[in-house]
Amino acid sequence: MIQKILITNRGEIAVRIIRTCREQGIKSVAVFSDVDRTAPHVLKADEAYPIGPAPSAESYLNVSRILEVMQASAADAVHPGYGFLSENAEFAETVIRAGLKWIGPSPDAIRLMGDKMAARNLAASVKAPVVPGTTEPISDIRTALETADEIGFPVLVKAAGGGGGKGMRIVSRAGDLEAAVNRARSEAVKAFSDDRIYIEKYLEEPHHIEIQVFADTQGRVISLGERECSIQRRYQKIIEETPSPFIDDQLRRKLSDTAVEITRACRYTGAGTVEFLVDKYKNYYFLEMNTRLQVEHPVTEMVIGFDLVKEQLNVAEGKPLSFPDKHLHPRGHAVECRIYAENGFNNFAPSIGKILELDFPQGPGVRLDEGVRAGQEITPYYDPLLGKLITWGQDRSEAVERMLRALQEFHVVGIETSIPYCLLIIGHESFRSGNYCTKTLEEIGSTLEEQGTSLSAEAAIAAAVGAIRRDLINTPAPAARTLERPQNSPWSMQGRKDGLR
Amino acid sequence: MIQKILITNRGEIAVRIIRTCREQGIKSVAVFSDVDRTAPHVLKADEAYPIGPAPSAESYLNVSRILEVMQASAADAVHPGYGFLSENAEFAETVIRAGLKWIGPSPDAIRLMGDKMAARNLAASVKAPVVPGTTEPISDIRTALETADEIGFPVLVKAAGGGGGKGMRIVSRAGDLEAAVNRARSEAVKAFSDDRIYIEKYLEEPHHIEIQVFADTQGRVISLGERECSIQRRYQKIIEETPSPFIDDQLRRKLSDTAVEITRACRYTGAGTVEFLVDKYKNYYFLEMNTRLQVEHPVTEMVIGFDLVKEQLNVAEGKPLSFPDKHLHPRGHAVECRIYAENGFNNFAPSIGKILELDFPQGPGVRLDEGVRAGQEITPYYDPLLGKLITWGQDRSEAVERMLRALQEFHVVGIETSIPYCLLIIGHESFRSGNYCTKTLEEIGSTLEEQGTSLSAEAAIAAAVGAIRRDLINTPAPAARTLERPQNSPWSMQGRKDGLR
Amino acid sequence: MKYLTTIGSAKLEFEVTPDTKPIGVKLLEQAVNMDCRQLSPNSFSLLIDGKSYFLTITENGGGFAVTVNQKTVDVFVQDETGILLDKFGMSDSSSDTLGKIIVPIPGLIAKLFVSPGDTIEKDQKLFILEAMKMENEFTSPVSGTLSSIHVKKGDTVNKGTLIMEITI
C-alpha cells in the first residue's frame, strides 16, 4: 500500500493530486521553486521541500534535487502530474530504480509513445488509420517538397517530440515550406532538444477528439469515452467537453476500439489518452498518445463519476481498476474552460502580477480545480494555467448555460485571465450549436474581439457612474483634483490603448 | 413563460435560486433589509430593492413592502425559498391574486399541511402510521397527563405550528409535564402566534428520515428518494446524507409509497418533503410535511442529477416534470454539512462579526451553496446558516472522506463556524460506520468537545512557533514589548477561557 | 532570545534567533528547521522540518488564537523579559476579570437564574439571552459569589455589555 506520494509538479494538477491523496489517507509531499514557497500546492500538501530557483530547469526539472527530496521525505511513490517530468522515461526509470512506485505507465511505454514516429508505426501495426505523411523524419528539403506534393497542400510541419502547438506550422504553398521547416526545427531544438521534423496532410474542418484509456496490471484495458478538444488557441486547448457534439455512437465505438487496441499494443498501464483527428467526413486518424493524466481529465470524471487519480493509484499498487465489468453508464454532459493568465483579446499575451482579489464560482454542477490563491504572484516562469472550471449538466444545454453562469461569477483583480474570452466563445452560436472544429476559434476571433469591449448602454452608464464614484474616493475635495492629477505614465497609456481598441 | 422571479428571501437559498434563474435565462429580483445591502444575493441578482430595517418582521416578512417591489420590478413570479414567507398561505394567496405565479404548492395545501393536527389526520386517512399521541390540541393539564400516561413516558411536547426544535420538549416524568407544556406554549406564541400544543410518544433510537416528493399539475407525483437527517443539535439538522445508511430497499419503498400517497391526498404541486421518524425496530411514523424546498435538497440533487429549483419552475409554468418515466437511477452517495456561524463547543452559541478572510473548498465532488462573502458582517438578525457544503462520492466512504478533505480546506477568519464541529462528527466512528440516530450527537457531545481543542504534539509546536512569529510582528524590538503589553480586557479573557476549556 | 509558550496546561520553551532568515528556532536544545511566511493579515504558512502547516493567527487579549487543522487553541507567548517579570511576581493578575460576565452578542435577557449574594458554582446557569431566534444559556466560568447584576429581565443588551460580576 502506498503511504506517501511525492508530487513532482506545481499548480492546479499538484493540488488536484493532493486532494485525492488526502481522501485516500495518503500523505502528500510537494516540491517548490523559490517563487512558489507560498503557492497552494505547498500550503495544501502534508510536506513540502524547496528544490531550487524559479526557472523549471533548475527546480521542477532538477532531477538530482528531486531525488534528494524523495529520500528526505521517505516517500514511497511519485506522481509526476502532466508536463515537467511526466513523460520523461529516464526519470521514471530513476524513480523505479530508487525503489519507489512510479504512478504512470512503464518507462518503455513512455519512450515508445513519446516518439511520434514509433507511435505512428505502432498504430499502423494495429491497422489504426494515421494521417498521410512522412513516416521518417525529414532529412532534406527536396524530399519534404516531394512528400508535400504527393499528399497535397496544405500540409502540417510537426516536430517529433512536440505537442501543444510547439514546433508546428501549417504550410499552404511549396514556397513557404523550407522556412517553416527551419523555424519548426529551431523551436523544437529549443523546447525539447530533438530536431526531428515530419510532414503530414492537413485535414478539412478537423476535430481534435481524444479517448481516455485506462489499463491495469491484470491486463484489463478500457476506454472511458471521448473528449472533444477542438476549441484551441495557439494550438493549445482552451475548452473541452464530453460527449463530443460532433460524433455519433458508431464513430465513438470505432475510436474507443482503436484506442484500446493501441493501448494494448504498447503494453500500457495506468491512465493514457489517445488523440485523434476527425475530419468533416468523419474520417479519423490516430494523432498521438499522451502517456500521462491529461489536463482535461475532469470532464471524463464528471460524467463517469470515477476519480481517475484514485484509479491511477490502484494501478500503481497492482490492484484491478474499479470500473464496473460491463458498461460505464456515463451520465449527462461536462464542459471545461481553462482559466489562463492571459489576455484573449490581445494575442493571448500572458499576464503576470499579483492576484489582489479572487472569488471563485460555486453552486450546483460546478467544479473548480484551482492552482492559485488570493495574494499570489503570477510569475512568467511557468505555464499560465491558473485553474480549470468544469460544469456538469443533465444535458449539453444545461452544462453550457451553467458554464456561462459560473464564468460570470469569477472575480479576479490584479491579472488578466481567459475568463472574458471563454465567456464569449461559450456564448457564441458556433459553440452553442455544437457545430465547431479546430479552425472555428480562428474564424470567429475578430467577432469575439469586437464583443470583448462592447457594453450595453446600461452597463456603460454603470461603468461611468462607478468610475465617478471611484474618482470621488481619490479626491474628496473635487476642486483640488485636476491640479493634482498625475502625469500619465507611459506604461499606463499602453494599458489604456489596449483597453480602448 | 416566467421572465422575472422575485425572490423573497436572503442568504444561501436566495443565491441558490438566482443561480438557476441565470441558467434558465430568467431575470432575478432580490430584496434586502438595511443590513443586507451588500450581501451576496443582492450582488448576484439582476435587480435588488430595499424592503426595510434589519429585523425580519420589518423587512423579509414585510408583505406590503414586498408587494411594492413586486410591482416596481414587474416580476411575474415569486419564489419564497424556505423560512420567512415560504409556508405562509395568506402570502401565497396575495401573490396569486396580484396575478403573479407562486413557485410553491397551492395556498390550500400549505394551510392544510402547515397545521400539524390536520396533517396528522390526513396521513391517518391514507393509513400512514403516525406517532401515538394526542390528535387534538391539549386543553388542560389533566388530559395531558392522562394521554401521557396512556402512551407512556418519555413523551414529546410539541407546538402545532412549530418546527426546527422551536416549541418542542422531551418530558420523562409526569411531574415535569406542566412546566414543559407552559414553556413550549410561550415559545410557540412568540415564534408563530399559535398556542396549540400536543403530546406524542417519544421513540427509541429514532431516525429522522424524509422523502423528497415532487408533483406536477398533470397529476404526476414522484418520490425522489430519502434523506437521512438524524444528526441534529438543538433539534436542528446539521448533517444530512442520501441514501440513508440505516434503511433497506423494502423500507425505502414503503416510505416512498406513503409519502407519495400523502402528497396526492393533499392535492400537492411542486416540491415537498414528507418527514418520518423511524425507530430502531424500523417502525416508521409520519411526522409532518414541509411545503417548500428544503435546506438539504442538494444531497438529492447530487445523486439524481436533476436541478430541483428548475423542476419547481417547470411546475409553476404548468409544464410536466422532466424526471424520466420509469426509474430515476440515483448515482453514488451525497453528504451535506451545514456551515453555521456558531461555536459547536460552546453550546452552539451564535457567532457574529465581520468575515475578515474566507476561502472555500474546491475540487472534485465538492459543491458549495454559499450565502456569504469575505468582508461581510454577520448580524444577529437572521438564521446563522452561512452556507452548505455538499460532497458526492461513488459510494458512502468516498463521499465521507471527501467531506473531511473539503471541510479541512475551509478558511474563515472573523467569526466562529460549525466547521470544526462538523469535522469531528464526520470523523467520529458513529458517523463513519453509519450507525447513528437523532440521539447520537447528544451522546458523543462531550467526546467531541474534548477532541475540539486537543492538538497533536507536532501541531502544538506549530501553533507555538506561529504565535512566536506573530508576536515578533507585533514587537520588532522584543525588549520593549512587555512594557507595552495591553491590559487584558474582560471580553478577551472570556474568549480565552472558552478556548482553553 | 528565549520564548515560553503556553497552550492550555502545556508549556514549550524555545530559543529564537529572530534576526536570521529563516528565523532560527531551538526546542529542547534541538534546532528546528523552520520557515514561516505571512500569507494575509491573519494567515501564515509554516514549514517545520518539511511538514507544512497552514495557520490562522488572531490576537486574543494577551495571547493569540491559533487555528491549525481546523482546531483553535489559545497560545500565550512570553519572551525573556516576561518570564523574568513573572518570576518576581510582577505580571498583571487577571483573576479579577474572570468573574466579569459579558455577552459576546446582542440580544434580549430572557431569564435570570441568580440573584446578587448567591453562591455560584462553576458551570452553573446564570441567564438566558435570546439572540438569532435562539435561547442561549450562559453558565459561570468560575466559582464565587455573585456581587452584582447590571441588567434586568427583558432588557435588550448590546454586544460587550457587562451583565453580572462574580467575586472569586
Place this chain on the structure above:
Amino acid sequence: MKYLTTIGSAKLEFEVTPDTKPIGVKLLEQAVNMDCRQLSPNSFSLLIDGKSYFLTITENGGGFAVTVNQKTVDVFVQDETGILLDKFGMSDSSSDTLGKIIVPIPGLIAKLFVSPGDTIEKDQKLFILEAMKMENEFTSPVSGTLSSIHVKKGDTVNKGTLIMEITI
C-alpha cells in the same frame, strides 16, 4: 458638479451631488436612483434604478479600468474644472507618451523587425518577446517614425522596460 465620462468614443455627462447619500446623479436631465457601495479595495456594488451591478474598478493611468459583466473598459472621468481646462486647451497632451513602447512582462527579445529611422504604420510588427515559453508579438500602437531602439536581440528585459520610441 458636472462630470464628463469617456468610454471609447462614447461620452456621457452626469450632474453629481456628492454630498447626499446615496450620491445624487443626473444623466440627460433625468435623476438616476443610484446607490454605490465599496465592497473591497477594488470592488463596488452599484444599484441603478433597482438594477444590480458588480463592478471592479482599478486605476489605470489617467482613468479607471472598469469591469462589468466580465467586460473591461477604460473610463476617463473629468470634473467641471477638467472640462474647462480642456476647453482652453490646457490639459496635458499625452501624444508624446503614446510612441514609447514598453513591455508589460519580463522576457527575452527574440526578434526585432524594425530599425531606427523606419517609417512605422499603426499595427505594424515591431518585435517578438519570448515569455512563459511563448512568442509574443508586439505591434505599434501608432503611426510615425522609429526614433530609437534601446535593446538588442537576445536581451533579457524586465517588466516596464522601454524598448523603442516612435515619433508621431
